[in-house]
Amino acid sequence: MAPQFPSIQSFFQVKSSPSSKEHQPPSSSPSATPAGDGFSTEEVDAVLHPTIDSSWTPTQEYEEQEIGELDAGPRCVTFIGRVVNLYDQATPSKAPKAAKGCIKLIVADNTGALTVRLWYANMDYKLHLGQLISVWTPHLSYGENGTLAPSSAPLFTSIFPERDRNCHFKSHENSDEGVQCKKPIGYKKGQPLPGLMTLQNFIDGGYDVADGKILVCVKSIGARTKVENKRGTTERINIGLFDDTAEATLTLWGSTTASAVPWRPSHTVLLITNPGWRIDRRAWISVTANTHVDVDPLITDAIWLRSFAQRLTKRDHVNPPFPDGVFDTEAAESSQVRILYRLADIDEFARAAPKEKFMGFLSIIIMDLHIVTNFKRNMLMCTECCGVPLYANAVTAKCKQCEKYQPLRINPRILGTLADETGALAQGKVLFSDAAWEQLLGRSAFQLVSSSAEVLRYLEQRLLFLRVSLCFGWSLYEEGGEEVGRLCVWGVRV
Numbered sequence: 001m002a003p004q005f006p007s008i009q010s011f012f013q014v015k016s017s018p019s020s021k022e023h024q025p026p027s028s029s030p031s032a033t034p035a036g037d038g039f040s041t042e043e044v045d046a047v048l049h050p051t052i053d054s055s056w057t058p059t060q061e062y063e064e065q066e067i068g069e070l071d072a073g074p075r076c077v078t079f080i081g082r083v084v085n086l087y088d089q090a091t092p093s094k095a096p097k098a099a100k101g102c103i104k105l106i107v108a109d110n111t112g113a114l115t116v117r118l119w120y121a122n123m124d125y126k127l128h129l130g131q132l133i134s135v136w137t138p139h140l141s142y143g144e145n146g147t148l149a150p151s152s153a154p155l156f157t158s159i160f161p162e163r164d165r166n167c168h169f170k171s172h173e174n175s176d177e178g179v180q181c182k183k184p185i186g187y188k189k190g191q192p193l194p195g196l197m198t199l200q201n202f203i204d205g206g207y208d209v210a211d212g213k214i215l216v217c218v219k220s221i222g223a224r225t226k227v228e229n230k231r232g233t234t235e236r237i238n239i240g241l242f243d244d245t246a247e248a249t250l251t252l253w254g255s256t257t258a259s260a261v262p263w264r265p266s267h268t269v270l271l272i273t274n275p276g277w278r279i280d281r282r283a284w285i286s287v288t289a290n291t292h293v294d295v296d297p298l299i300t301d302a303i304w305l306r307s308f309a310q311r312l313t314k315r316d317h318v319n320p321p322f323p324d325g326v327f328d329t330e331a332a333e334s335s336q337v338r339i340l341y342r343l344a345d346i347d348e349f350a351r352a353a354p355k356e357k358f359m360g361f362l363s364i365i366i367m368d369l370h371i372v373t374n375f376k377r378n379m380l381m382c383t384e385c386c387g388v389p390l391y392a393n394a395v396t397a398k399c400k401q402c403e404k405y406q407p408l409r410i411n412p413r414i415l416g417t418l419a420d421e422t423g424a425l426a427q428g429k430v431l432f433s434d435a436a437w438e439q440l441l442g443r444s445a446f447q448l449v450s451s452s453a454e455v456l457r458y459l460e461q462r463l464l465f466l467r468v469s470l471c472f473g474w475s476l477y478e479e480g481g482e483e484v485g486r487l488c489v490w491g492v493r494v
């Protein structure tokens with residue numbers, strides 16, 4: 001059977017004219033095309049509203065190569081990489097067929113980097129740092145003196161896909177799974193990245209190191225502002241950066257500012273090679289022609305820095321839910337063996353075998369209570385909704401963010417320090433189940449919030465310095481992997 005060739009129509013797109021019959025102004029209008037000037041509507045349209053045809057069928061073989069393998073000379077090659085530097089230079093011209101500008105890109109994969117001079121006329125290439133792109137080109141050259149290509153990527157190709165059908169440019173917007181070309185040049189697993197230093201070391205003189213690298217996490221993303229300069233107005237954005245040693249500000253200019261749109265504070269990690277810098281009272285980082293920026297590189301140090309950043313932002317839940325199904329309380333209740341722990345034993349056990357789950361009993365004294373104080377502050381019960389703590393002297397309360405009613409649990413901070421002969425548990429750090437609260441307070445949550453201040457004062461006095469037995473369980477993680485890491489009290493024997 002003959003191979004399926006596309007029909008002739010697939011090579012010619014049906015172009016719809018914006019000035020079709022429905023939209024055509026009346027012939028008396030001065031903007032209407034005078035009838036009979038010799039040009040058809042299609043011909044006029046093609047000049048006034050050029051359609052950008054981004055489809056491309058290569059006419060010859062292009063050899064797929066890694067960037068590190070590429071060399072200068074006339075040869076049809078194709079390569080894939082990520083944008084690590086971009087600079088858009090407008091070249092205003094009145095000539096209708098001339099390019100309107102050139103975007104200078106540095107594209108890198110795991111093996112090397114090269115400069116792409118991408119000329120454009122009508123195409124609006126929406127490019128950003130970290131973008132995965134493919135280039136097809138028939139020629140590569142070496143830039144001399146850093147004029148056509150920066151010294152960090154001297155090999156370059158100059159392409160004008162809109163005019164030259166031998167070259168093509170494609171950005172992988174939807175097909176980018178975030179894995180390809182994510183390792184920086186020179187990275188070997190298990191080995192430190194050459195030239196990588198902490199931000200503090202960079203500030204303290206490391207900026208003099210050739211090919212010095214800093215690995216930083218985005219802390220904040222400023223607003224895009226317009227700045228006047230000699231060449232007109234340009235956009236600027238300041239990005240707060242940090243690692244575990246210091247902080248800095250990265251300034252992005254012009255078309256590079258769009259790169260920061262998908263970045264997320266405390267999540268996005270940037271590996272910046274050869275950063276531009278200015279150090280006064282704080283460190284100012286910039287992207288120069290030789291700078292490479294790897295966005296979220298797949299390296300162990302980046303994973304560590306991101307988890308470091310997340311730990312910093314993680315705030316304790318005001319009232320974490322009691323972990324259901326983690327502890328077999330029925331078995332513990334009926335067990336013949338009842339182990340009485342002291343607080344020091346628990347500390348020792350948890351440190352020696354952090355992944356071990358264990359259950360037992362504790363005999364502690366309640367050193368102070370804050371029932372009346374929390375009652376007066378309208379904070380006897382609490383929970384969190386929409387990331388915001390929610391307090392009330394009621395069993396439910398309305399979240400101010402989502403306007404939904406949420407069930408509240410007893411505020412763990414009504415209990416102060418709990419101590420035995422070997423140690424103490426800080427205020428609010430123990431997780432009580434609803435049943436344990438009821439056993440301790442001798443009343444349900446609803447009865448607690450319905451009580452008068454007088455009754456609560458009496459309750460507080462009765463519980464103060466009382467020795468109680470706590471049935472507890474300890475586990476670092478829930479079944480699903482959620483962190484518990486607290487003493488969980490499922491029963492109280494007063």
Ligand SMILES: [Zn+2]
Pocket residue numbers: 385386399400401402403404
């Ligand atoms: Zn809410």
